[in-house]
Amino acid sequence: SQQGEEDPQALSIQEGENATMNCSYKTSINNLQWYRQNSGRGLVHLILIRSNEREKHSGRLRVTLDTSKKSSSLLITASRAADTASYFCATASTSGTYKYIFGTGTRLKVLA
Amino acid sequence: EADIYQTPRYLVIGTGKKITLECSQTMGHDKMYWYQQDPGMELHLIHYSYGVNSTEKGDLSSESTVSRIRTEHFPLTLESARPSHTSQYLCASSYAGGTEAFFGQGTRLTVV
Numbered sequence: 732s733q734q735g736e737e738d739p740q741a742l743s744i745q746e747g748e749n750a751t752m753n754c755s756y757k758t759s760i761n762n763l764q765w766y767r768q769n770s771g772r773g774l775v776h777l778i779l780i781r782s783n784e785r786e787k788h789s790g791r792l793r794v795t796l797d798t799s800k801k802s803s804s805l806l807i808t809a810s811r812a813a814d815t816a817s818y819f820c821a822t823a824s825t826s827g828t829y830k831y832i833f834g835t836g837t838r839l840k841v842l843a
Numbered sequence: 844e845a846d847i848y849q850t851p852r853y854l855v856i857g858t859g860k861k862i863t864l865e866c867s868q869t870m871g872h873d874k875m876y877w878y879q880q881d882p883g884m885e886l887h888l889i890h891y892s893y894g895v896n897s898t899e900k901g902d903l904s905s906e907s908t909v910s911r912i913r914t915e916h917f918p919l920t921l922e923s924a925r926p927s928h929t930s931q932y933l934c935a936s937s938y939a940g941g942t943e944a945f946f947g948q949g950t951r952l953t954v955v
Contacts (some may be wrong), residue, residue: 763943764943764944766944766946771931771949771951772948772949773849773933773936773946773947773948773949774886774933774944774946775946776936776943776944776945779943800937807889817883819885819886821879821944823940823941830888830891830901830940831888831935831937831941831944832902833878833885833886834882835884835885836883836885838883
């Protein structure tokens, strides 16, 4: 399987705390993306980091990428109850097919 | 809100029925994708298309078929639905492979 893995599978934190999710993947990539999914809905794109980038910020989101370890992390700072959702990483490989391969997801619950 | 639409949102049908899940986008994207997702689980790519008259099978074997006669339309058909087809089906599109993907809200299919 080309699926990546994310950990933890589930995370429960208090509002105001930071949430960190990790993603590991298996193939060489062009970029890695993070998506958010509210329960029973489609996915929404959060941020894209290219293979030649090591860190990227967007608002309260910080993403890091370590291509030597084939891993990435997503940090959400000062979390809010509205951040409760599942978070997925997705990779676009260098194989030429440009399929998006999604990780297993982290279910984040932020308690008010 | 992304300009990609899936209908119906929910569908309950009997075993053996033929069904078509609709997906349309108004962004002029060439790349379109179908994913299957069981509750709380990872996404599996079942079909994708690089443009009109182009369709490919994804990483997860599926008994469904797709067509791409128009750029904006990428319907998925099950000729004879079975309870094992019960799942959520997500349609997505992108301007180019490996760029931000836009997802529809999904169709939750239940076959009884």
